[in-house]
Structure formats: structure tokens, C-alpha cells
Amino acid sequence: MSNRTFACLDCRKLQRKPSQRAVAVICPHCRQECIVVAWKLHVPAPRKRKKWDAFWKQYLLELRLIQQKRANPHMGSMYLPLLNQYWV
Numbered sequence: 001m002s003n004r005t006f007a008c009l010d011c012r013k014l015q016r017k018p019s020q021r022a023v024a025v026i027c028p029h030c031r032q033e034c035i036v037v038a039w040k041l042h043v044p045a046p047r048k049r050k051k052w053d054a055f056w057k058q059y060l061l062e063l064r065l066i067q068q069k070r071a072n073p074h075m076g077s078m079y080l081p082l083l084n085q086y087w088v
């Protein structure tokens, strides 16, 4: 089974774990649910604060846009640079 990356944004920590689709990964430090990072996406090291912040800002934006697009398929086409996805 391949590993995936899980992130806790509050603790600024990454975990690598085998992917378990149905099971949420809980942060060992703060017990919050971690965010799953899309397959093959490179996450900057947490100590590189600016890059880390910029990455998560964009990633969460793109996840939000996908949710909006699913809720409203007529909202027009969009390109998500981080996920490298084009939605029409």
C-alpha cells in the first residue's frame, strides 16, 4: 500500500501513512483530524513558513473551488494550478 501525506495545519506537522480511505487520520499532538494531501502533490517543509503558508492558502482555495463547482456545475470553467486540474 502506498503512503500518503496528512497535514495538521494548527501544529504545522506532516505525517506519512498508508492510505486508508475510510479512516480519518488524527493528529497525535492536538487530536484534530488531519487534511489529506492530494496524490503526488509536494508539500513544502513546515519550517519554511512562507512557502508552507502560501501552499496551504492555495490548496484550501482550490479545494473550496472544487466544492463550489460540484454544487454548481454551471459556474464556468476554472484552472487549479496547484492540483493541475482544469474544470469545465
Ligand SMILES: [Zn+2]
Binding pocket: 008, 009, 010, 011, 012, 027, 028, 029, 030, 031, 032
Ligand atoms: Zn495537530
